[in-house]
Amino acid sequence: MVNEKMYDLGSEPSAIRELFAYGLARKAEIGADKVFDFSLGNPSIPAPDAVKQAIVELLDEPPISLHGYTPAQGTPGVRSAIADSINRRFGMKATSSNIYMTAGAAASLAISINAVADAGDEFIVVAPYFPEYRIWIEAADCTCVEVMARELDFQLDLAAIEAVVTPKTKGVIVNSPNNPVGSVYSEENLRGLADVLRVKQEEFGSVIYLICDEPYREIVYEGVNVPYVPALYDNTIVCYSYSKSLSLPGERIGYIYVSERMPEWNRAYAAICGAGRALGFVCAPSLFQGVIEKCVDVPTDVAAYAENRELLCQGLAGLGYEYVEPQGAFYLWVKALEPDEQAFAARAKEHELLLVPSTSFGCTGYVRIGYCVSKETIANSMPAFKALMEEYRG
Amino acid sequence: MVNEKMYDLGSEPSAIRELFAYGLARKAEIGADKVFDFSLGNPSIPAPDAVKQAIVELLDEPPISLHGYTPAQGTPGVRSAIADSINRRFGMKATSSNIYMTAGAAASLAISINAVADAGDEFIVVAPYFPEYRIWIEAADCTCVEVMARELDFQLDLAAIEAVVTPKTKGVIVNSPNNPVGSVYSEENLRGLADVLRVKQEEFGSVIYLICDEPYREIVYEGVNVPYVPALYDNTIVCYSYSKSLSLPGERIGYIYVSERMPEWNRAYAAICGAGRALGFVCAPSLFQGVIEKCVDVPTDVAAYAENRELLCQGLAGLGYEYVEPQGAFYLWVKALEPDEQAFAARAKEHELLLVPSTSFGCTGYVRIGYCVSKETIANSMPAFKALMEEYRG
Known part of the structure; x- marks a missing residue:
């Protein structure tokens, strides 16, 4: 009666x-x-005032154009503003022709995968990873190939990636700053990946895309550098979203940037336009295209997340918990106090601590703590974390 | 290098x-x-003031919830408001559980097709038809089966539809009021279709969905009745959009209504949730979900379209053009003055008349005139239509 997979x-x-x-x-x-x-990974910092201001200003424009269809790839204005911002910040030479506006990161990724892949192609994902990657890859009749991140620092495991690249590998999805770990891939690490992929492209005569899922790019701490992947590897597609940086997750606004350094990038861009069409996207929401044009360089407010991170890390370290030092995003990746992370999360729940077991992200032994919450939640949770630890330490 | 079909x-x-x-x-x-x-089919009537008013009111709400993720199927508030409106207007018994908010009609249709179809299934479309139907059907690895509408009044040709229903037929897409013709299917005509499909379902032991693409429902003239299909046929999925009724085409907001009269409708609804996820939709834009909740019963302003329709019809009739009497939408379907509608459109272009040849909609011999333009455009175009006619009549 219905499609069982979709059901x-x-x-x-x-x-x-x-x-x-x-x-x-x-x-x-x-x-x-x-x-x-x-x-959850819902931003707890409100959208900046500039967003409201931009909406109020836009409401003075004629509604027919304000709420009207834009070109499928977005208005020339917002695409130019984004290209200019990328060029200014990362030394690229993008133009509006490299930017395709989307309904957020999910749309960006689904469209990019469908644009470049044929049925039977393979995409490599780095576990732990956002579980929807597998959904989008499999919906495009492709295979999701999981590779674990390095055990201690959760950087990319280059040897492990190299070992699974085949002539059918169409792309590698990287997500840095990372959900769920909070790690940021170093420039050396990413250069290493680029080298591996270039050698494999040469060996197989194939094109392997680096698909960068970057909604957390602006959410980093202690001045950590988030290398810009298109500067390191030509066949890069950046999937961006303003969900986290401007706290607009419900508005579904983001973009795809097809690097101008990619040979025949205009073919990939056209395929992205085609995939957007085939998946049922018409244009990104027009009012928020206007908002982004006005807010493209509004700084992301991370002060509250930084405070939370500090409080949580100090608290948990003092109690003896082990975790991956978080450099970005708003997640702490904490080692479960027993091998079975689901059992651990269940015991945490008895202390009213709601932690996501790492099984949801394709690996074992950890829980994810989303610290995009109020400072009070973190402060008040410490006795519960203490009691949980004592339960295990006896 | 990329997917050639998408390219x-x-x-x-x-x-x-x-x-x-x-x-x-x-x-x-x-x-x-x-x-x-x-x-084009871009609304020329601006969004009603109530939309701006709703946005202004919503901007006073806390931005974290206003712009935050909603459930994938939409907020309970907007879904209840829509269900209530459907029940009030059409005597259905929908609840919020039958409504899934989407990013407009394109998303509604792509999601619905993917939700119910398996690869190799067939969908019947009635020519002339909106060309994207074929794109979405083929993207789901299904076959688009074209059937011509009746020649004189462009109602559904029941015998022709019956002749192409097979055990693989998963759905029939109907669009009334119709783009590009402007016709509205009568209740008798739709009851006839329902009878045909019920018999075929029985014969094949299959489920055949009626997928109703209804963005023009509110745009009708002279009090014509647009029958509500879920009241006539149980296996109906309504794909609605506020693009035309509230003049919000760029904002991408609409819904899918899975009729509660459908046996096991909750399975179809779940498949729709799954298909939305697989295609890369996360939720419909949150601000506009709030707008629709507030504006669900704001009447559609059709006065300007009605005036345009009158002016255009009278003018063209006086000049000797033949067209299908338009009952809804904002298109006039005019017989080309020579068998080759492309040649006719090219000659019209020499008179600065930009008309879309019917080839774009899967049939021959006609052009589409979108009268969602200013009244002046119509008034001022009459000498050109006259000159064009004289060129043919000699």
Whole structure:
């Protein structure tokens, strides 16, 4: 009667969503301040005032153009503004012809994958990874090939990636700053990946795209450098979203940047236009295209996340928890206190701590703590983390 | 290097877009008032004031929730408001669980097709038809089966549809009020279709969905009745968009309504959630979900279109043109003055009349005139239509 694969996708429980729903119910039961919900990646910093200001200004424009269809790839104005910003910040030579506006990172990735892949192609993802990657890859009739990140620092494991590249490898998806780990790939690490891929392209006579999922680019701490991948590897497609940087996750606004250094980039760009069309996208929401044109260089406010990170790391370190030093995004990747991270998360839940087991991200032994919450939630959760630790240490 | 099908889709010229681009260039050359551009289906009536008012009110809400992720299927508030409106107007018993918010009609259709179809299934479309139907059907690895509408009144040709229904038929896409013809299917005609499909479902033991593409539902003239298909046929999926009714085509906001009369409708609904996820949709734009909740019953302003329709019909009839009496939407379907509609459109272009040849909609012998333009454009175009007619009549 219906497509069974789509039915399964639409009805399968999501551990993260279920945990969040549990948290809402539990808060209603025992009080919101008694439940420490670290399950979601929803920005807790409001959109900057500049966004509201931009909307108010735009509302003075004639509604027919303001709310009208834009070209499928976006208005020339916002695409130029983004290209200029990329050039200014990263020394590229993009023009509006390299920018395709999308309904956020999910759209950017789904469109990019469908644009470059044929059925049977392979995409490499680096575990732990955002679980929707597999959905989009498989929806394009391609194979999702998982490679673990390096064990200690969660940087890219170049030897492991090299070992799984085949003539069918169409792309490698990298996500830095990383969800769920909070790591940022170093320039040396990314240069190493670029070298591996160049050699493999040569060997197989193939094109291997680096698809960079970058919604957390602006959310970094202590001045850490997030290398710009298109500067290191020509066949790069950047999938960007303003969901986190401007706290607009519900508005679905982002872009795809097809690097002008890619040979025949205009063919890849045309395929992206085609894939957008085939997937049912018409144009990115027009009002927010206007907002982005006005806000393209509005700085991301990370002060609250930085404070949370500090408080959480100090607190958990003092209690004896081990975690990956977070350089970006708003997640802490914490070693479970027993090998079975699901059992660990279940015990944490008894202390009203809602942590996402690493199984949701394709690996074992960890939990993700989203610290895009109020400072009070973190401060008040410490006794629970202490009790949890004591339960294990006896 | 890239997916060739997507490349073709992204680089193939669109006759409509090309005509529009030509019009812009030509206006710059000889003056905007000298070119009569009837190529596009962009609403020329601005969004009602209630939309701006709703946005202004919503901007007072906390930005974290206003611009935050909503559930994938949309906020409970907007879904309830839409279900209530459907029940009030059409006597259905929908609840929020039957409504899935989308990024407009294109998303609604692409998601619905992918939700119900397996590779190799067939969808029937009624020519002339919106050309993207074929794109979405083929992107789901299904076959697009064209059936001509009835020759004189462009109602559904039931015998022709019956003749092409097979055990692989998964759906029939109907679009009423119709783009490009402007016809509205009568209740008798739609009841006839429902009978045909019920018999065929019985015969083949299959489920055949009626997929109703309804962005023009509110744009009708002289009180014509647009029958509500879910009241006539249980296996109906309504694909709605506010692009035309509230003049918001760029904002990408609409919904899918899975009829509660469909047996196991909750399975179809789940498959729609899954297909939305697989295609890269996360949620419909959140601000405009709020706008729709507030504006769900704002009446559509059709006065300007009605005036244009009157002026255009009277003018062309007086000059001897033949056309299908338009009951809805904002298109006039005019018989070309020679068998080759492309040659006719080319000659019209020499008179600065930009008309879309029917080839773009899967049939021959006609041109589409979009009368969602200024009244002046129509009034001022009459001498050109006259000259064109004289050229043919000699």
